[in-house]
Amino acid sequence: MSTDTTGVAAPGTPPTEVAPTQVCASTPMGYGSMRRKEDARFIRGQGRYLDDIALPGMLHGAVLRSPFAHAKIVSIDTSAAEAHPKVKAVITGETLAGLGLAWMPTLSHDVQAVLATDKVRFQGQEVAFVVAEDRYSARDALALIEVDYEPLDAVIDARKALDEGAPVIRDDLDGRTDNHIFDWEAGDSAATDDVFANADVVASCDMLYPRVHPAPMETCGSIASMDPVTGKLTVYTTTQAPHAHRTIYALVAGLPEHKIQVISPDIGGGFGNKVGIYPGYVCAVVGTIVTGAPVKWVEDRSENLMATSFARDYHMHGEIASTKDGKLLGVRVKVLADHGAFNGTAQPSKMPAGLFHVFSGSYDMAAAHCAVTGVYTNKAPGGVAYACSFRITEAVYLIERLVDVLAHDQGWDPAELRMKNLLKPEQFPYTTALGWEYDSGDYPTTLQKALDIAGYAELRREQAAKRERGELMGIGIAFFTEAVGAGPRRTMDILGLGMADGAELRVHPTGKAVLRLSCMSQGQGHVTTFAQIVAEELGISPDDIEVVQGDTDQTPFGLGTYGSRSTPVSGAATAIVARKVRERAKIVAAAMLEVSPDDLEWEKGRFHVAGDPSASAAIADIAMAAHSDLELPEGVEGHLDATCVYNPPNLTYPCGAYICVVDVDKGTGQASVRRFIAVDDCGVRINPMIVEGQVHGGLADGVGMALMQLMAFDSDGNHLGASFMDYLLPTAMECPSWELGETVTPSPHHPIGAKGVGESATVGSPPAVVNAVLDAIGVRHADMPLTPAHVWRAMRGEPIRTDLAIG
Amino acid sequence: MQITVTVNGTAHTREVEPRLLLVHFLRDELRLTGTHWGCDTSNCGVCVVQLDGQPVKSCTVLAVMADGREVRTVEGLARGAELDPIQQGFSDKHGLQCGFCTPGMMMTCRALLDRNPDPSDTEIRVAISGQICRCTGYENIVRSVHAAAEIERAAQEVHQ
Numbered sequence: 001m002s003t004d005t006t007g008v009a010a011p012g013t014p015p016t017e018v019a020p021t022q023v024c025a026s027t028p029m030g031y032g033s034m035r036r037k038e039d040a041r042f043i044r045g046q047g048r049y050l051d052d053i054a055l056p057g058m059l060h061g062a063v064l065r066s067p068f069a070h071a072k073i074v075s076i077d078t079s080a081a082e083a084h085p086k087v088k089a090v091i092t093g094e095t096l097a098g099l100g101l102a103w104m105p106t107l108s109h110d111v112q113a114v115l116a117t118d119k120v121r122f123q124g125q126e127v128a129f130v131v132a133e134d135r136y137s138a139r140d141a142l143a144l145i146e147v148d149y150e151p152l153d154a155v156i157d158a159r160k161a162l163d164e165g166a167p168v169i170r171d172d173l174d175g176r177t178d179n180h181i182f183d184w185e186a187g188d189s190a191a192t193d194d195v196f197a198n199a200d201v202v203a204s205c206d207m208l209y210p211r212v213h214p215a216p217m218e219t220c221g222s223i224a225s226m227d228p229v230t231g232k233l234t235v236y237t238t239t240q241a242p243h244a245h246r247t248i249y250a251l252v253a254g255l256p257e258h259k260i261q262v263i264s265p266d267i268g269g270g271f272g273n274k275v276g277i278y279p280g281y282v283c284a285v286v287g288t289i290v291t292g293a294p295v296k297w298v299e300d301r302s303e304n305l306m307a308t309s310f311a312r313d314y315h316m317h318g319e320i321a322s323t324k325d326g327k328l329l330g331v332r333v334k335v336l337a338d339h340g341a342f343n344g345t346a347q348p349s350k351m352p353a354g355l356f357h358v359f360s361g362s363y364d365m366a367a368a369h370c371a372v373t374g375v376y377t378n379k380a381p382g383g384v385a386y387a388c389s390f391r392i393t394e395a396v397y398l399i400e401r402l403v404d405v406l407a408h409d410q411g412w413d414p415a416e417l418r419m420k421n422l423l424k425p426e427q428f429p430y431t432t433a434l435g436w437e438y439d440s441g442d443y444p445t446t447l448q449k450a451l452d453i454a455g456y457a458e459l460r461r462e463q464a465a466k467r468e469r470g471e472l473m474g475i476g477i478a479f480f481t482e483a484v485g486a487g488p489r490r491t492m493d494i495l496g497l498g499m500a501d502g503a504e505l506r507v508h509p510t511g512k513a514v515l516r517l518s519c520m521s522q523g524q525g526h527v528t529t530f531a532q533i534v535a536e537e538l539g540i541s542p543d544d545i546e547v548v549q550g551d552t553d554q555t556p557f558g559l560g561t562y563g564s565r566s567t568p569v570s571g572a573a574t575a576i577v578a579r580k581v582r583e584r585a586k587i588v589a590a591a592m593l594e595v596s597p598d599d600l601e602w603e604k605g606r607f608h609v610a611g612d613p614s615a616s617a618a619i620a621d622i623a624m625a626a627h628s629d630l631e632l633p634e635g636v637e638g639h640l641d642a643t644c645v646y647n648p649p650n651l652t653y654p655c656g657a658y659i660c661v662v663d664v665d666k667g668t669g670q671a672s673v674r675r676f677i678a679v680d681d682c683g684v685r686i687n688p689m690i691v692e693g694q695v696h697g698g699l700a701d702g703v704g705m706a707l708m709q710l711m712a713f714d715s716d717g718n719h720l721g722a723s724f725m726d727y728l729l730p731t732a733m734e735c736p737s738w739e740l741g742e743t744v745t746p747s748p749h750h751p752i753g754a755k756g757v758g759e760s761a762t763v764g765s766p767p768a769v770v771n772a773v774l775d776a777i778g779v780r781h782a783d784m785p786l787t788p789a790h791v792w793r794a795m796r797g798e799p800i801r802t803d804l805a806i807g
Numbered sequence: 808m809q810i811t812v813t814v815n816g817t818a819h820t821r822e823v824e825p826r827l828l829l830v831h832f833l834r835d836e837l838r839l840t841g842t843h844w845g846c847d848t849s850n851c852g853v854c855v856v857q858l859d860g861q862p863v864k865s866c867t868v869l870a871v872m873a874d875g876r877e878v879r880t881v882e883g884l885a886r887g888a889e890l891d892p893i894q895q896g897f898s899d900k901h902g903l904q905c906g907f908c909t910p911g912m913m914m915t916c917r918a919l920l921d922r923n924p925d926p927s928d929t930e931i932r933v934a935i936s937g938q939i940c941r942c943t944g945y946e947n948i949v950r951s952v953h954a955a956a957e958i959e960r961a962a963q964e965v966h967q
């Protein structure tokens with residue numbers, strides 16, 4: 001019997017004992033911090049992002065966009081552009097209408113113009129598409145297209161969208177006489193009203209979670225290539241969800257799905273921006289069909305900021321009720337949701353406000369209710385994401401601001417108020433007033449840990465001393481409960497596609513393995529993390545496991561990476577598929593060792609006979625035997641592989657306690673984040689180094705949204721944040737050195753107890769920063785972003801509306 | 808116009824339009840796609856290369872301006888199989904996630920270490936303050952540069 005050492009490497013270190021960023025000297029046989037396998041390419045400049053791909057004979061597309069937010073198209077003259085010597089095709093809405101492609105379905109029961117035919121409905125909307133020999137010529141030709149517009153009044157202020165006489169944006173829809181999209185409610189309205197009627201204390205607040213844009217460093221793009229002989233369409237595209245895209249292309253263009261291959265190459269950040277299908281992608285497909293050559297389209301940054309998915313834009317009126325000694329009783333909210341010109345939000349289809357109704361947060365509340373109204377405005381469609389876990393970021397912001405408003409009104413300490421009301425560990429699994437079943441958590445311990453790291457009492461003393469001296473310092477706390485890993489397919493689907501994920505694992509005869517995933521990394525490190533899951537289950541080194549993702553011809557079906565769902569869903573699929581392989585390996589090992597499978601015991605990487613550790617078979621030997629002439633029991637197929645489709649029984653519920661310390665310059669209103677403490681509980685950590693990195697990125701996001709990222713519109717609908725000179729993203733100067741901590745409460749229903757972490761910090765950090773700034777300046781509420789100008793105004797009692805240009 | 812640009816030690820002569828940006832010259836003409844493009848306004852820094860040893864945003868330099876000069880890109884960092892310490896630092900300290908900003912960050916930080924072998928946290932942050940990373944929150948980039956500095960110091964001690 002071979003004694004291959006594959007199976008006797010050090011067992012995986014329990015995740016809680018690995019100090020974050022302490023990269024293991026050797027590759028861990030399972031969980032633990034290890035260097036990322038994907039980095040070898042990236043640090044050498046050998047990533048392969050969309051724009052790095054050049055196909056033979058490839059042409060370049062460019063989109064002509066509307067300068068108006070709302071205007072009738074009177075005429076389009078493309079003749080001069082067509083006469084450009086390097087132009088191969090000019091496509092307009094009319095061309096597309098002839099193909100039945102002028103409109104496409106959105107992810108939210110609506111349609112969206114691919115290229116405008118009748119009128120334009122937001123600034124930056126797609127009007128024409130030029131295909132030329134090179135990218136400069138394509139751009140040159142855009143300037144040669146003459147469009148005659150007749151400007152119309154625009155609906156810019158969402159709060160006026162439903163006014164009598166407001167211009168009707170969607171007159172393309174039969175019988176439309178207003179800008180109303182939907183009304184939706186959750187919770188028990190009567191019970192909630194009852195709680196409020198009998199409460200000692202009620203605090204209410206109007207707040208806006210403003211429109212923001214995920215702005216990954218790589219913009220969106222696509223290369224479409226139709227093989228005229230085989231009829232096969234290959235689409236290289238920046239997508240977080242390759243399989244969903246393939247199905248949608250089949251549905252939109254009427255192409256047979258087996259003749260479509262969607263390839264997602266390396267993605268330079270997604271954060272939700274790369275979930276949807278954009279008009280440019282469809283134009284590239286039409287471009288290749290029309291020209292017979294591959295067509296590349298890559299948007300520039302202003303196109304990215306103006307036209308591809310924004311996030312948030314929730315106008316909320318929230319109320320919170322409590323007893324006079326600070327026991328929270330209930331929360332209710334009315335939301336006006338600005339969905340832009342087309343309803344294109346990517347929420348689970350049955351949930352028009354996504355998972356917003358987790359807004360009772362981390363507290364034991366008797367009742368809660370929300371009413372959400374969606375409206376059209378003359379702004380870009382979207383509402384898809386920005387690491388929000390399907391609108392949980394709005395929900396967490398709402399409740400965490402309300403708790404602070406209540407504390408402010410009553411003179412209570414915000415830490416004490418939270419500690420008093422957090423769910424207790426013994427209450428889990430806990431069903432909220434809105435029907436969510438939180439799986440696990442130890443909230444008080446998590447908060448206490450953050451308070452300890454921060455030195456909360458000392459910070460308050462410092463703040464008091466500074467106030468004496470006239471200096472402004474603020475401490476902001478947020479506690480969040482995330483709900484990720486969508487989802488049970490019964491309740492959660494996108495366009496009718498249930499949110500379950502496939503995984504396939506094959507162990508080759510020599511004991512090396514290939515894992516095929518449906519989800520798609522945009523920097524999260526799937527190639528490493530998922531190899532570690534298999535390593536933990538099978539005792540094969542992560543270095544010996546190839547992880548394949550992002551190619552629909554090479555991977556099983558699944559809904560993709562967003563909503564922090566990769567580890568909760570595809571990670572679970574990976575663990576289960578590895579366990580299936582282990583079960584097969586057990587039968588093979590039993591045949592090898594001539595014992596009954598029941599007599600075998602598993603130690604990582606090998607089976608041995610119970611009571612006789614020397615009689616054993618390592619996984620590599622089992623793999624070879626599984627492919628050999630070894631006689632296997634009847635019904636056992638041989639080889640060593642398995643497939644799995646994982647349909648999560650419930651969401652997973654990560655949580656965290658965040659504390660932000662800011663200093664505000666009294667003279668300029670400039671808020672600087674001095675410290676940020678983040679204690680996250682995302683269940684079991686597979687690669688703590690990667691988890692920590694995910695948290696860092698999300699915290700920077702929170703600082704950006706809370707303080708800098710301004711996406712306002714003037715009354716004509718001009719987008720005032722359409723470049724990085726105007727839409728400010730945090731740099732290294734605005735970010736402090738993050739201070740992290742962790743607690744670990746495994747998810748009881750997840751095969752490896754992991755909960756997902758991709759969006760936790762983006763969800764949890766904005767209210768912590770806002771609470772800190774408002775604490776510093778002693779103001780009850782002002783909306784994000786708290787730019788110096790806005791803080792300065794807020795200090796003078798004149799906070800502004802950040803969705804509109806300052807008048 | 809005909810230009811000759813030395814990129815990572817190799818001279819390339821090409822006929823180019825005067826308006827061609829250096830970033831497109833590198834990416835489209837020379838197919839050195841490790842240098843990225845990310846904005847229209849010279850704000851993001853994913854395009855940073857070294858021009859005669861100085862970090863520059865290659866989206867803000869015309870290819871013709873590089874005529875007769877030396878450009879170093881991310882592809883020119885490693886010596887064969889041997890990584891430059893800055894590359895090793897980024898890999899060791901998880902200084903990258905999606906990797907899109909990484910070449911630009913490394914080129915800037917390489918230039919920083921060349922003039923300041925032991926930079927402070929603040930000096931590192933200032934050096935990369937004209938660049939944006941959406942993934943890492945910068946903390947691990949700072950740690951990566953420290954790690955690279957340490958690798959270089961250790962190598963020097965061995966030398967002495």
Ligand code: FES
Pocket residue numbers: 843844845846847848849850851852853854855864865866867
């Ligand atoms: S591409 Fe953004 S600064 Fe050069």
Ligand code: FES
Pocket residue numbers: 217268269523902903904905906907908909939940941942943
């Ligand atoms: S690693 Fe993704 S932008 Fe920096």
